Amino acid sequence: MKRLLMVAFHFPPLAGSSGIQRTLSFARHLPACGWEPLILSAHPRAYERVSNDLLKEVGPGTVVERTFALDSARHLAILGRYPGFAARPDRWLTWWLGAVPGGLAMIRKYRPDAIWSTYPIATAHAIGHTLHRLSGLPWVADFRDPMAQDGYPEDPRTWKSFERIERRAVHTASACIFVTSGAARMYRERYSGLPGARFTVIENGYEEEIFAPVQDSPAGGPLVPGSVTLLHSGIVYPSERDPTRFFEALARMRENGELKPGELRVRLRAPGNEAFLSRLIARYQVDGVVELAPPIAYREALLEMMRADGLLVLQAANCNDQIPAKVYEYVRSGRPMIALTDPAGDTAGVLRRAGLTDIAPLDAPAAIASALRTFLDRIARGNAALPERAFVEGASRANRTRELAQLLDRLPVQRT
Secondary structure (H helix, E strand, O other), X not given: OEEEEEEOOOOOOEOOOOOHHHHHHHHHHHHHHOEEEEEEEEOHHHOOOEOOOOHHHOOOOOEEEEEOOOOHHHHOOEOOEOOHHHHOOOOOOOHHHHHHHHHHHHHHHHOOOEEEEEEOOHHHHHHHHHHHHXXXXXXXXXXXXXXXXOOEOOOHHHHHHHHHHXXXXXXXOOEEEEOOHHHHHHHHHHOOOOOHHHEEEOOOXXXXXXXXXXXXXXOOOOOOOOOEEEEEEOOXXXXXXXXXXXXXXXXXHHHOOXXXXXXXXXXXEOOOOHHHHHHHHHHHOOOOOEXXXXXXXXXXXXXXXXXOOEEEEEEOHHHOOOOOOHHHHHHHXXXXXXXXXXXXXXXXXXXXXXXXXXXXXXXXXXXHXXXXXXXXXXXXXXXXXXXXHHHHHHOEHHHHHHHHHHHHHOOOOOOO
């Protein structure tokens, strides 16, 4: 069996990032595809939040090395401030100091056939590049999001460090993987002098092995008896998923009678940015409609999705080349979905492929109100669209891992 050294910051026991599931599921399914995973991650001290919830999902016998890493914002700050160079390309640049010698030791001991690293965090690709250069092993760079974008990162020096790491990855990695077709297209255009075949798409997905037992759990009845519960599970970013115009639409609907008292409950589960969201809720006086809910264990979150009357997607137009990983879990949950996103973006595209068409722009209150009223009426009549079965079956993490294994099998042998 071949071996793959996987460089991933987001790995259990880190809590609060859906990005964990991509690496975790690849590692779980790769052995069935002829590849043994070797995980190179960060010491848990570098994580802002930890939980043992997903540790049991790591396959038995899987090699996991957690190397030295600090969070500059917490470990290198004096009176709450830390130097900018300590956070370029990101707050975990010290991980490179531990991961490079740790990774080389793993290469000497386990003799992997290839290296795979996943962004974010940018330091992961810096580690992947260094290990590739020192070992001669073929390297695959996985981009869960685009890196250097217009206006992101905002700090010019940080942007340049992102662009430098990105350029090195694109020019030296044997393959670059993206999770959306829009992101892959953007990189083909940005690096038009390179072969287009170097840029490939392996979408995110859902983990059937986790969903199946959850689905067999007792349903427990409606989340909020007497109301339609619309659930958003996961982080609500102030820019990329700004709910301001959504809250404005809710306020308008309540004022003009389009939304009856008690008809709708919008639950934002583990949204983060609570102060920002609380201010918005107070500004639009939608506290009787919108609730902020604390984090819960991953399996409980999946069960909540399957019990919700509807699922809510928020994605701004500045993320048109990105698809929230949560969307695939939403699709597997089999519930109706409404997406507040640019109809021209990749998020809307994947939902249409799944047979879901309740979509309105995130920044258009009138369109949101119209789409939401139609969505609620369909739920009341029992004819809201559900994800199409063929799409759901094709979006499993097991299928995505087979795509990754096929790519790995085509890599050249470059060990020196």
